Amino acid sequence: MADLGETKSKLFKRLNSLTTKRFIRLMLSFSILLVFLLHSSGVLQVTLLDALERFSYDVKLNSTAPHTTDHRIVIVDLDEKSLQQHGQWPWNRGLVADMVSKLLEQHQVQSISFDMVFAEPDFSDGISVLEDVGQYLPQEVVQKWQRILDFDQQFAQVIKDQPVVLGYVFQQNSEDIINQLTEPSTLLSPSIQEKLDLISPKGFTANIASLEAASPISGFFDNPIVDEDGVYRRVPLVQTYQGGIYPSLALSTLIINQDAPKLRLDIQQEQDYAAIEGLYLGSNYIATGALTDVYVPYRGRQESYPYVSASDVLQSNEPIPILKNAIVLIGTTAPGLLDLRSTPLQKNYPGVEVHANLISGMLDGTTRHRPSYSLAIEFLTLMLIGLVIIFSPFINAPFKHLSLLSALALAHTLINLYLWNSQLVIHLVSPLALIFTLLAFQTSWGFFIEARAKRHLAKLFSQYIPKELVNRMAEAPESFELSGESREMTVLFTDIRGFTNISESLPPKELSKLMKEFLTPMTEIIHKHNGTIDKYMGDAIMAFWGAPLPDDQHRYNAIHAAEEMVEALKKINNKFATRNWPTLDIGIGINTGMMDVGNMGSEYRMAYTVLGDAVNLGSRLEGLTKSYGVSTIIGEDTFRNLDGILCREIDRVKVKGKDRPVSIFEPIGYQDLLSPDEIQFIDDFNEMLLKYRAQDWPGCLEIIQKLIKRSGPHPIFKVYLERIRTYQKQPPGLDWDGVFVHTSK
Template sequence: MRLFPAKWAKTLLKYGPRWLLGILVTAFGVAYTAGVVEIDAVRRLDSLLAGERMKLEPPVLDPRIVIVDIDGKALTEVGRFPWSRNIQARLVTQLTRHYQVSAIGFDISFPEPDTSSGYGVLEQLSNGELKDVPALKQRLATLKPAMDYDGLFAGALKGQPVVLGFNMSADQVKGQLPAPIITEQDLNGRELLAYSAPGYEANIGVLQSAAAGAGSFSVVTDLDGIVRTAGLIQQVGDNYYPALSLATAGVYLKALAIKPFLSQTVDQLSQNQLSSGGFDSVTILLPGKRQRVIPVGEAMTTVVQFRGQGGPRGGAFRYVSAADVLAGRVPEALLKGAIVLVGTTAPGLVDLRATPVNPEYPGVEIHANIIKSILDMRFKSRPDWAGAIEGIVILLVGLALSLALAALSPLRSILLGALVLGAAVGVNYYAYSELNLIFNLAMPLIVIFAVFVLNVAWGYFFEVRKGQALVSRFGEYVAPELVAEMADDPEKYNMDGESRELTVLFVDVRGFTTISEGLTPKQLREYINLYLTAMSEDIRDSHRGTLDKYIGDAVMAFWGAPVAFADHASRAVATSLLMQASAHRLNDDFVARGWPPLKIGIGLNSGLMHVGDMGSKIRRAYTVMGDAVNLGSRLEGITKVYGVGIAVGEATRAAAPEFAYRELDLVRVKGKNEPVAIFEPIVLEKDLDAATRDELERWHAALAAVRLQQWDQAMQIIVELMAIFPERSLYSLYTERITYYRAHPPGVDWDGVTTFETK
């Protein structure tokens, strides 16, 4: 009986703090969904996620809706916009009579008379200065039908399924509105919330009277300037009018009326209601089965389902140029029976809107998306109970994760967190794409992520500190930076043996025995410590080399493992030059102290090497082995022979071509049969001065002459170089060789290779 409570107490002590943190985070998420707290950043994140969710749906071309685009091509062929009404009349005639479209919606308004024909000026003249010319009045009477562009346009509209657009306005009243679909008087005291404006910019009376209807193309943006919803019914003054999309769909479907109805008064409508007791749906009454019931949200809006990225290449709707329609170049099959929206994407005509899927989305395509939703009866809506569902989900998921993550291993915690996160996103997208329901995703994701992060941070605080101690202790035996990287990502950096292309470096102090004899033990310790520190910093910190080991006064390092570098040879060569510069600096300091001078030799070689954790049961090390490593060691020793500070193999030179090199010789080192070319790196090729370049060219010419056994030519060049650079012991070496070869010719089959019998 005592073990049970004690066990629970122990569990509570172990996991209690993490459980409490998870519960607090979960409670905060539930409070947000309930409206107790408001966070603008979360709302913005929800908007961002909603836009990304829309982008996941691939656009499918809808042949029922075509956009006749007043694009750059149309402006070039027809003329600048706005066009005269006789051109608009031709456009309508082409669409209705030639192409036999089913409905036309103009995302354009015509608020002022068209006087571009000049008829008004002629009429004034005939009534004024030229009133005594009776033939003028007679002629004007015959010309009036052709010059009355508004009349021509009205004639083209009359009896045709054409819906004109108008714009809501706060500061003007212009043109004639269509008959309202409902008035304040019709509401009989009930409230109908909708986007409203006191004024409007509509179409002139003669055009509005001839058209089949009109709709508002005004678009209301959210506070961040992005269009996400559209008002299907909008209020001007005391009257209510349909949006352009709703009016155009009504004409296409031959609607008897467009009326908002209380859901409880219409048997066919859904029983969902708004809390205000106002109107919660719009129905378009049609004969037979063509009735449409359109659910709306707050302020008589619907969520715009943006399909594709918008524009002629957006993929959701076909675009044709108005110029091609006027010229009859569009295939009849593309337009026959279609709904046509006349709009513009031409730069400068300012009908591009910021949307979740594109910051420059054609405004006309917003109406096209709404029409498609009406035709398909597929609307994305957020139900009244969405917040309650989100709160329940956050509560259940948050508590479950808080309890589970506290007790799971790291791998299982990551798997569970990823699974829950993926499930949340997947279910949300399924509800959106298949059920047409909109649920907010930001707060559930925040709660899942926060609970996971807090558990990980709490659970691994002590383990991380232990890991840091392990890195510090293990770093005494192998390179600390290697251990740190392995601790950060052990899956990526393992110590198993493998073969890689690497570059190895060996550096040794010249005459160290003599140096040690001339210093006290304390001085020698400081001497070697300063030297090894400088060399190690150059290797490890400057070019990310891996320190392998110290061998007395020698240092071994390599590049390309455990972290792979494609430019490992270049890093190694750059490091060797930096090490020589550090040695010169140290030498000046040592000489000033009265210590023996410091000179070092460096050997570099690149090639295939075996790298990994190698050694015995007693002591192991992460190191490299192989023929390429042995050659690097031989090259370090060879530097003494040629009197140079650095010697690299031909593989290194080929892998680091950005440096300028002095070729030293063709050598066959002990233990290898194949000769290799060896080089001394000088400086980056781009930094090579003219004098050094000239020296290198002359030297390489002398070396070529030696290999051709042209002793006199080679000697002449080298003697000239020795006069300029007497400190180059390399030149002295070759003068001795030439003298020897003159006395002992190597023979016609000589390959120019120098063989070393010792290490």
């Protein structure tokens, strides 16, 4: 009976343990579902999910954009050509009035919209001068010249009672009011306004009074709902200010081209709840989100609409055919005027084309929107998918479970694409992420106990080889053989200068502590920039980029790591000074090229390493840093196609063991951050190299002396001074190629 009782006790313990584990798994699964539900409802923000949703939207947009040209809308461009011929913007209003007059009368356009604001009077005219001298002139002369010189009034006369839309800007964070707005398109009652979640700016910058009064309608061109990554995906069609509804520039353009139909909001109300679902323009309807926002229906990349230079409009004496009956937007693509936007299709996209896409989309009914009820759809979708997965009868049958989840993912994706083609934007990523998160959790749950020892071993192993390699070895150890593969990579060597003397001056324990204090931060920097530590060789470090995981930025990552290592050494030396340890100085050599990478070694011991001529050259470059007195030297293959980092060519050399000469460079810094003096120094040094290779010794010496006077003595100047003196006595010959042969490592 005692044995039976003991057996029962063990059985109950196992059942209790099993029940407890299942309960914990169930609770953790519900916790995962809860996180997604809270994110969907807006209570919890998961940055990664938001970023993935934006990415999925961009992919769908790029995949379905028609990439056609809409000739109904023409952009009159204040381009570089126009600015060169008529002066920098802003032009005087007389010239703008002339352009508008030509567009309306000579080119017979349908309407004109300005993607700009005329917030200040035109001070380019001579009115102020006339006021000073007017007291000495007859009154009729003064009045005549006032009519001639008042360009603002001329501009106002040209646009009066014409289909011309002026632009203005609302301010979301400033209460500054510049000039006055025109009358709103419609008014909201205070009770309705309280219920709606409309965009309500605090201030604005409008056009001067004479122009605002002359224009039949205006529209704002600011976008207060740009996404967090700065990309223009959606824009509001209206904003509300002091109870008035004001349309955007695109919507105002549509209004004026449809004989100014009355603008009316489609507001759905239930007791204390109210939400906007769209806009009525006469008999036309535009579905929108709750903020009256729509997603910009980009047709394609830049120039999806015909462009005409503003200078061509001004100078043409004949009608330009493409302008006839066109909706004209006047804007700029000139980089100096800073009207470029980041869009899902292109980073630097003309802001005026954003309005063009909106107008085109509203004309065709292709604007997409995220309806007010989308949250309910997404919440219910997550709840349904989550409950199906959590209570799946196939949870312990991996193949059937995976098939079920795949079917759920496919069904959700197809439904989402159907809604997309129906002009509705519903989140795609969150339900897919929930499926894969629950799958990953439930699949890995049964392996926690079994994998504990493996994880512990991997943790220890990660101190010696990269974590990524440990994970890949653990997942598929049979895939790692002694043979490697060949790929383009970047290798870095760094060494402590004068380490022999340092090691002789310190006891072994102190030396060991010193090396740990040096190697730890240097290793952290290399890992931070995605580098793999190959090995420590006494006081030296060998690292590489591009394996085990591919890295298309391996050149940049290696150079960034080198730069940070040099900076970190200053802090290390400050710390060493407090311990009376010697100051360290390092040299860094970086080279890029084809290398053999993989597990190399014997049956008894293997090492994940790189081999090849490019690796050997990297080691030689590190050795040259002391000769030239620089901290970092990179090879010509690393320098090639390097964008944004300015480098100084140091020399063209043959290193020991290599027959082919190579150019070597010193990375100076980011080009945008260098001062004009630093850039001039590099230019002068390059000129010195040209004279040196042309055997113009006097010219070379003259530049070196100028550089020394400007920046002080440097070992590299000493190198060239000694060579020049030698070559002056013993000329290298006419066939000399400027290459210096180094005979030591």
